[in-house]
Amino acid sequence: MVSFGGLARKLLGSSNSRRVRKFEPTVREINALEEELSRLSDDELRAKTQAFRDEIAGGKTIDDLLVPAFATVREGAKRALGMRHFDVQMIGGMVLAGGSIAEMRTGEGKTLVGTLPVYLAALEGNGVHVVTVNDYLAIRDSSWMGRVYKFLGLTVGVITHGLSDEQRRDAYACDITYATNNELGFDYLRDNMKFERDQMVQRGHHFAIIDEVDSILIDEARTPLIISGPLDDRSDLYRTIDGFMPQLSVEDYEVDEKQRQVSFTEDGTEKLERLLEAAGHLHGDSLYDIENVTIVHHVNNALKAHRLFNRDKDYIVRNDEIVIIDEFTGRMMPGRRFSEGLHQALEAKEGVTVQPENQTLASITFQNYFRMYKRLAGMTGTASTEASEFGDIYNLDVVEIPTNLPVQRIDDHDEVYRTAEEKFKAIALEIKAAAERRQPILVGTTSIEKSEMLAERLRKEGLKDFQVLNARYHEQEAYIVAQAGVPGAVTIATNMAGRGTDIQLGGNLDMRIERELAEVPEGPEREAAITALKVDIARLKDEALASGGLYVLATERHESRRIDNQLRGRSGRQGDPGRSKFYLSLQDDLMRIFGSERMDTMLTRLGLKEDEAIVHPWINKALEKAQMKVEARNFDIRKNLLKYDDVMNDQRKVIFEQRIELMDAESLVETVTDMRHETIDQLVAKRMPEKAYPEQWETAELTEEIRDILNLDLPVADWAMEEGIDDADVKKRIVDASDAAAADKEQRFGADVMRYIERSVVLQTVDALWREHLVNLDHLRSAVGFRGYAQRDPLNEYKSEAFELFQALLDNLRERTTQQLSRVEIVRPETQEPVLPFMQAHHIDATTGEDEFGHGGERLTADFNPAGEDRLQRDPANPETWGPIGRNEACPCGSGKKFKHCHGAYVQDDVTA
Known part of the structure; x- marks a missing residue:
């Protein structure tokens, strides 16, 4: 018995085939222009590009120009490459131009198909990004298909690892830019850490076509891109908290060996609060107040280090270092470190040197990066099994393009x-x-x-x-x-x-x-x-x-x-x-x-x-169902990651947009003046509450805070003794004194120098607070998971507390900027350009847990050129000259193998040594 749906499909075709058929009249229109265009000279064909741009300037859209533009690209490809687009490739190009995913079988010429929508979108002059899965394909495709674009008068750039900022800026300025997803993501993050607008390399996110779209938007999207740098030395804090652990008894914590988790009981929390309060590390009354989110992270790590990790089983101590032992192979893994402060907690436990913790300087998921593009499209041989995810997360439809010849x-x-x-x-x-x-x-x-x-x-x-x-x-x-x-x-x-x-x-x-x-x-x-x-x-x-x-x-x-x-x-x-x-x-x-x-x-x-x-076909079907269950689980993991990152993404957008506004503003005088006045409002409101009598004012504390934040010595206690004075009078005197000090500083340094200093201080303060905020969000994320035990939704808890932390960031920004500007002095007559901090790139492979850029990450600092002198000075015979090497980099010994399969392979050591 045939179902009604099956009968309809037989009579009318599937929804996909019906959609494909709608493109056929347009293909016929394109084909009708082929003979006319073939009679044009090369120069006349090239002139079409400028003619199309003039039409766009006159009000036409690229959709209006699709037919003649596609016909022009087909003719250009015939002359530049000796390749002619098939009709089904034209359909694939239209799907991409419409902002969807074209699923095309292997060998159907996806790379050539991409030339059609890329050329069309490039006519707008806002830049088109073609995204590949690796540098080799970016170089190959930009060179290969670049012949078509250059023949038609467009410029083509390619971004690969090791380029300088100037080279990157030139490549992004081209009509068409080829790059990997990692390079695009890291350039976006680094751009939003720059101090001048003209230092930024990207020029916006207009249109991107992603090759192997399932690999980039599905497989690699399970983990975020991270730029990290060394954190300030916190070794004393690790050692202090580690000292509390031997004072805990078995009633103070609960261990779940199966889930490999450990948590404090109520008695344990109370005991810990007393210990932290005595040591001066507890803010407020409760350990779980939002101000203590970092301390909670540290004590949880210390507890894990003592109760879940065993010496000579999970790690060994060797040469003043903690060396991880792989739980599956039993091999030592030198160079690998546990993340998020756990390694430092183990170092404190064993009394070895506590190494600086890496902090996240910036991070973004591929989902949120690619959703910034005004238009997004992709092509691959396999996307239909993930069609629901592409629809839910990226608002992308998947269209299966028929093969040119039957399979x-x-x-x-x-x-x-x-x-x-x-x-x-x-x-x-x-x-x-x-x-x-x-x-x-x-x-x-x-x-x-x-x-x-x-x-x-x-x-x-x-x-x-x-x-x-x-x-x-x-x-x-x-x-x-x-x-x-x-x-x-x-x-x-x-x-x-x-x-x-x-x-x-x-x-x-x-x-x-x-x-x-x-x-x-x-x-x-x-x-x-x-x-x-x-x-x-x-x-x-x-x-x-x-x-x-x-x-x-x-x-x-x-x-x-x-x-x-x-x-x-x-x-x-x-x-x-x-x-x-x-x-x-x-x-x-x-x-x-x-x-x-x-x-x-x-x-x-x-x-x-x-x-x-x-x-037996039954086994195939049963296996397919099992695979569908695993796919659904992985989709949930990615969806969950995105829910948390969306909270951070909203805040990231605010900070990044604010930075661009600050860089674009001619002067920040009004901004820093408002910050100073608001800071004074808060100080006075805190120490001189409304309806309080002058004798109830906390004048000594206010005097000290004014000295600390505004760098002013003011007789607040004397003012409080004046007859008929109120808090508004005190506030006005403080404001006047701070304004006078700012005017005096401008008089001494000059207006231009003060404008430069104000911009530098505000941007650097924003960056420093944003980094601290990212650390707090990381710690909060690991802490809110336990709220589920109290029947509270961890995501909602994360949202509300992340909002409170962000509000605190904005308050701190006003106060810290005011404090720094009140104390700044010119030591040398020339101003010194602020420099980006030491940075490393990280992207964890979701399946192996291995950092794609090697154990230590890959350096992103501007003065480092991996393609330049650093590598030229390596002696293949002397590993001591090699310096830091990415795990996926070719081994400097010249074997032709990757470093991780050659000199970087983990050696089997005697783990009891």
């Missing part, structure tokens, strides 16, 4: 084995069989470790001619992946490896020219060599087609269906034949989550023998 790939049902050993035995045999029949095979694994384990097994089986991709986002990797379609090629890679690189049967001509003919100069010899390469690739393609096309073999299902679909989609490009198959075992992570014990019993009863596999 011929055969997707086999999964083979399920009882044990991982049986599964890998079967995989090794299947790989050997494919290699013998010369069918190119791409083997997908879920981790580098599993890739290496499978490679070792193949070597033992006698198969030696294969490639293992250990590096991620590397030029070498792109070449290996591009050649994975050569007959007999065996390529073992993690599921995400080589993303953005097309696997063509027979091999990739451009890659081979680049690799094999790099030394051959232009001329007849080079042309003959290129012709020979073309003949060779055509021969290899015929052989690969005859063997069945690319065979994608997956060794495990990923927790996300999307990653599986990415791997599967590498086969069967542009109507080529192909095959895909997943090999699973009941010991795989996903199968264990699904409930392997019950299934194991069932398969044993069915008589499943050793080395036999079960293949």
Whole structure:
């Protein structure tokens, strides 16, 4: 029996196909212009760009110009690249221009599709950002597609790691800028720490097209981008609080070993409050008052250090350092540190030197960064499984673009084995069989470790001619992946490896020219060599087609269906034949989550023998449901992260907008005067309450505060004894005295110098308070989780207390600015430019917990150029000259491996030493 919905789909097509059909008349309009444009000279075609810009200046919108602009880009691509957009690529371009996600199969030419909406949006002159997942793709695509844009008279820039601010500013000033998501995010954060408007490198967030949009907006969005710097020395505070821990008894705290959590009981909290009060560290009456949020964070860390972490099990003490022991491998992890002050708490516990804690200087999630763009679009091969998240978080629709040619790939049902050993035995045999029949095979694994384990097994089986991709986002990797379609090629890679690189049967001509003919100069010899390469690739393609096309073999299902679909989609490009198959075992992570014990019993009863596999569509469906549950859980994690970051984001916008207003203002005289007057209002209101008699005024305290904050010695006590005086009179005298002191300072230093000092002091004070605020928010976030036990919503608690902390920040800003300006003196005649603090970049991989930029993060300070002298001075034979090295950086020894897989690999030490 066919459901009504199924019948409607058969008669009318799916909603996606109906939507795609609406673009077809526009495609016909574009095609109708092709002959006319083909008759234009190169200069006449290039002149179209200025003509379009003139029309926009005259009031037309880019939507009005879509048809002629797309037709112009198609003609430009034919001349600059020798590539003509297919009709389905035109549809993809229209989807992107409309601010949606175009889901296009691997090999359908997403990179070329991007030229259409990018050119159209660039006509407005506000800058278009094309976002890639790594530097290699940013450089490749800007160079490759840049030929089209430059041919049509547009400018193209590319942002990669290691550029100076001046180089970045020039790249952002171009019509089109290619960059990675990390570079864009960090540039935005650094811009909002600058002291002059002309020091900022970005010029706004107009339109962005994100390549591999699911990878950037889903996979990498589970953790925020963070810029950190060293915090002031708090070692005394850590040691003081650590000294309280031995005074606690077992009744003072509760330990949950399963959840690895520990918390204070009511008795413990009261005891701790008495100890903190005696030590002068408690503000107010209760430990849980908002002023004590940082102290709560410190005492919780000290309690964890003493009650949850054990020496020689979780860490060892060596060379005056705490060295973490990996809980899974038992190996020491030198260089790794626990975050958020826990490492410092352990250092205080063990009596070793307490290292400075890193504080967050600025942070933002990718969700909130990319939502700043007026228009956002993306393209990928796999987005439909996450369509609801793209809609909820980014307000982006997903449109599946039909393939240019029908898909011929055969997707086999999964083979399920009882044990991982049986599964890998079967995989090794299947790989050997494919290699013998010369069918190119791409083997997908879920981790580098599993890739290496499978490679070792193949070597033992006698198969030696294969490639293992250990590096991620590397030029070498792109070449290996591009050649994975050569007959007999065996390529073992993690599921995400080589993303953005097309696997063509027979091999990739451009890659081979680049690799094999790099030394051959232009001329007849080079042309003959290129012709020979073309003949060779055509021969290899015929052989690969005859063997069945690319065979994608997956060794495990990923927790996300999307990653599986990415791997599967590498086969069967542009109507080529192909095959895909997943090999699973009941010991795989996903199968264990699904409930392997019950299934194991069932398969044993069915008589499943050793080395036999079960293949059934029911298993595929059951696994898909398990994956959907994991996807839903991960979506909740990202949604929860965003809810908390939205609270901070509202405050971040206020601070960043305020900074830009301060930088743009010609003078801050009124602002600092208002701050000074408001500070005086608060001081007087606190010490001279309304309706209080003069004898009740706290004149001694007010005199001291005026001396401290306004740098003035005023006879407040004498004024209070005058007949008929009231608080308004006292306030006016203080205001007049402070105004006179400010006028005197301006007279001595000069108006221009005072304007410069005022701007510098206000901006630096805003920045210092914002950093303190971020630390407080981090501490608050970790503390509010416990409010759930009291039946209170942690998010609502976080919102209300974060608001109170922000109000306190604004009050402190007035007082601290006034205090600094009242005490500032010119020591040297020339003014000194304020400099950015030492900064490091961090982005934690949500799946491994490893910092993408290495243990210590990556330096972002302006005077550091990673592509420059720092690296040139490294001696490959002498590790002492290497300095700080990112974990994903190439090892300076010259091995070709990443640092983390070479000299940076963790060594197995005697953990009892």
